[in-house]
Amino acid sequence: MATLLRRALCPLGRLRSRPRPATAAPLRAVSHGAGLLYPDHIPTSRLQKVLLAAGSAGMALYDPYRHDMVAVLGETTGCRTLKVLRDQMRRDPEGAQILQERPRISLSTLDLGRLRSLPEGSLGREYLRFLDMNRVSPDTRAPTRFVDDEELAYVIQRYREVHDMLHTLLGMPTNILGEIVVKWFEAVQTGLPMCILGALFGPIRLSTQSLQVLVSELIPWAIQNGRRSPCVLNLYYERRWEQPLQALREELSITPPPRQVQTQA
Template sequence: MAVVQVAEDLVPVADTEHCKAEARSEPLHACRSPAGALPALPPNPGAPRRWEQRADGTAELPSPPPAPNRAAPRSHRTPPTPSRRPVGRVPLYPGHIPTSPLQKALLAAGSACAALWDPYRHDMVAVLGETTGCLALPTLRDRMRNDPEGYRILQERPRIRLSTLDMARLRGLPDGALGREYIRFLEDNKVSPDTRMPAKFVDDEELAYVIQRYREVHDLMHTLLGMPTNMLGEVVVKWFEAVQTGLPMCVLGAAFGPVRLNARKLQVLATELLPWAVRSGRNASCVLNVYYEQRWEQSVESLREEIGIFPPPAVRV
């Protein structure tokens, strides 16, 4: 009877019933240890927590077992942080700046105003060409793809830079050779192919190379047409390029460039140079389909005839 009394004093009601149930199935002495302490019951995670007896005879409630490390329900899990970059705005090539149609329109308007105010702002002219060439550039690319030499240019991606030019060899070519006349043009007009801006706003890697190629052969157009870099010479080249490429930037330059010319130069342009530039642009094959890097030794006259450019008028530009 004393054993039951001790158990009732130390164990809650629910535990007393459990001990009584065990006492009915086992002898009474099995419920007491030799030292008189409460028996050690087997662990049962689902059973209520029992009071434990300390060494000094007092009782304490043991610490609860640690909670199982269960994964949170799928509905409560923190969703992965989405990328902040909008779909379709990933750079497509080194230096590419993705822009929306609205951004392109704003860039085109601003660069057009700046280029008309100062035609020698090559950076603004470059932005204008990239943001307005969405229709002309695919046409130029297709013309290059359909030509054997143009297709090879698209595959090999040559660049005209000071680092790729053998200046000493080109200077050593005979007068009249394309390479020699090209170097003469660069030195006489104090220009460099390295000043051509890299493409940034064209949303296609291949089209970006097409407009880059157009920029890098621009000085070769001056060489083939025999035009200097003054305003009259630039207007004549722009008329030729506008007919050849259809780029809106070239059309704007050809249309608004003459407003800066004086009366004498306007007369020369209207009567001599403009008709010749338009006829040559229409008659010539695509100037982007010429692998100029492999034509340095060819004479300018021979290359003009091959492309279809008429000899320039004998007028002072």
């Protein structure tokens, strides 16, 4: 049994290295070696996926900032939901174009100079402001590894890479409270098991005061906006940089949060 567990969980050992930054090359169904569907693919059996899901769930709950474990949990539990999201994208003209062209969001694909030159209040300028204020980078998103379908692998990669865009749209910082609010929005929007688990168990680490604000005000707001907004994966953000952020929020029926969540909270 111990040998079986070691074999099943050995792919986790490959995740300790720093995630490689996304490149401009899209994920495509081409040959990448024996059994590999895309560059970072790690083929796993059903049993391995079950054990990986259990192990990554425990680690992610213990340390919510272990983004590599959150990524593994999403890939090993979300196959059925990813198919639903993929089908939603296929039925939408903008989403279908995204699936066809496979854009990536990374420092190598973003024209930071152009984003800085955009008008105040535009999506691109506000997205860049979010990255600067919260000291985050799109290159911290882990590459997809355990999804055994290259199109579904791109869908979950796209979800990861637009996560910071959702923070920008919702006006939420990257502290624990802000992340939990975004997770509730994502849980309603996507139905991904990792989002649901993050939304339910993330509040464990909050103070009593923050928990009260979350439950009474922010969760109802996030659920309402998640239900009302169309699928955020169907937005070709890279072609909307110049669009005023407020206009995009109105297009998506996203209302202002009931209270401002402080960056340092």
